[in-house]
Amino acid sequence: MHRVDFNKAVKHVKHPAKIALAIMQTPTGKYNMITLEWFMRTSIQPAMFAISIGHSRYSYECLQQTDSFNLCFPTSSMVETAKLAGSTSGREIDKFKVSGEEWFSGRFRGLPILKNAAANFECEIVTQVKSGDHTIYVGEVKQSWIDEDKEDVLTYKDF
Ligand SMILES: Cc1cc2nc3c(=O)[nH]c(=O)nc-3n(C[C@H](O)[C@H](O)[C@H](O)COP(=O)(O)O)c2cc1C
Structure with a gap:
């Protein structure tokens, strides 16, 4: 065991973190x-999910002006969509169209x-907390959807 900088330590324990898409x-x-x-x-009853969104993201601008988001769990067949959504901004392109x-x-x-995701959760934003250069939005799950045939959700190692 030896002391390292934070970025190295956090990379060491992240695999295989699940990846999601917020809409x-x-x-x-x-x-x-x-x-x-x-x-x-973040909660069993009611079911809740929290997402952390960087202040430089267009998604942050959008979430500041709305009361909801969908949290989707993409399958491995959606890797190109996840790469697109994680490397381009909605300020420049329509990611749904592209x-x-x-x-x-x-x-x-x-x-x-x-439709191609393993699961989708429709959430109402009930709380938000600033966390450094990100804001955490806590969403109460209002509707849940799954595709029974799809379970192979994307993880960080797919990137
Ligand atoms: C694997 C991966 C994970 C990411 N996780 C986050 C995250 O948790 N929070 C965040 O704000 N950005 C995250 N990002 C970066 C955003 O997805 C990226 O900056 C995106 O282009 C922002 O799009 P927008 O400007 O349309 O909001 C991640 C990117 C990748 C590739």
């Missing part, structure tokens, strides 16, 4: 998606449910 409405009424490693389950991901409207706020 939200933009201020112009379109949709944006962002690839996330920093998310977690990725060609198929979706339908959810039940809670109508945000996209990704």
